[in-house]
Amino acid sequence: MKIFAFAGSNSSTSINKQLVKFVLKSFEGNEINLIDLNDYAMPVFSVDLEKNGFPEAAHLFLKNIEDCDMIICSLAENNRSYSVAFKNTFDWASRINVKVFQNKPMFLMTTSPGGFGGGNVMAEASKFFPQFGADIKEVFSLPKFYENFDVHNGVINQESLTELNAKIENFKIQLAKP
Numbered sequence: 001m002k003i004f005a006f007a008g009s010n011s012s013t014s015i016n017k018q019l020v021k022f023v024l025k026s027f028e029g030n031e032i033n034l035i036d037l038n039d040y041a042m043p044v045f046s047v048d049l050e051k052n053g054f055p056e057a058a059h060l061f062l063k064n065i066e067d068c069d070m071i072i073c074s075l076a077e078n079n080r081s082y083s084v085a086f087k088n089t090f091d092w093a094s095r096i097n098v099k100v101f102q103n104k105p106m107f108l109m110t111t112s113p114g115g116f117g118g119g120n121v122m123a124e125a126s127k128f129f130p131q132f133g134a135d136i137k138e139v140f141s142l143p144k145f146y147e148n149f150d151v152h153n154g155v156i157n158q159e160s161l162t163e164l165n166a167k168i169e170n171f172k173i174q175l176a177k178p
Contacts, residue, residue, distance in 0.1 A: 001175070003027055004068035004104075005034040008086035008121075009076035012038075015145045016074035016118075019111050022154035023072060026168045033064060037085045045091040058092035065102050070175060071134070074109035080120040090132075099133030107171045109140045117143030138171040140164050 005024055007017035017036070024032055042055040065071065076083040082090070093100045108125060110118025122141050129136060140163065142148055148157035155161040 001027075001069040002031045002067060003033065003070055003072055004064045005032060005072040006037060007074050007076065008037070009083050010037045010041075010085035011076070014076065015111050015113070015149070016076045016109070018149065018151065019074045019109055019142060019145075019155075020072060022149075023074075023107070023109070023164070023168065025154075026165075027072075033068065035061075035064065037089060040089050042088060042092050045088055045095070050095060054096055055092060058089070058096055061089055061093050062097055062100065062102075065100070065104060068104060071101060071104050071106040072109075073106065074111060075118060075121045075125055077110060077112050077118040077121040081124060082121055094132060101129060101132055101134035103133050103135055105137045105171075105175055106134045107138050107140070107168070108134070108136050109142070111142040111145045111149070113145050115143045117141035117145075137174045138167045140167050 005020050007014045007020050009016050020034065024034065040057040040061055042057050043049055075086065090100060110122045112118040118141055122139060126136060126139060142155065142160055148155060148160055150156045155164055
């Protein structure tokens with residue numbers, strides 16, 4: 001299986017990217033394409049710029065989705081919504097193909113330093129991503145990242161780890177269904 005993975009953040013120390021990398025360890029043996037949104041930098045979307053065509057990075061983002069069998073992502077939450085870096089990538093891509101996620105199965109995650117674990121962006125994405133072709137099979141939110149995650153060991157809160165592992169297994173089961 002081909003996995004397209006990303007964190008919805010352009011931070012060089014992204015906690016969401018750390019979570020994605022940890023989860024990807026459960027998918028060893030698959031072809032993994034983990035991208036960094038910094039490699040997809042584009043001008044801030046506007047209809048005026050759109051008249052001149054679409055950035056190559058937007059086409060490449062969509063091609064990554066087209067070429068995959070599943071998507072694993074963790075969205076950063078900035079001011080209760082998507083990060084600007086992700087939203088801009090999403091805006092450009094959606095103007096090329098409104099079904100950005102191309103009906104691919106998705107494991108959607110969030111994490112944050114706070115106790116809500118990115119719950120606002122999770123609620124927003126869970127509601128809107130299906131309208132843009134996301135087939136969300138499973139969701140996971142990790143609150144209090146710095147208390148519940150260790151760079152060497154991953155998720156260290158036993159309750160959260162048990163929940164995450166169960167959701168990973170459920171995601172895999174759903175992918176195996178015809």
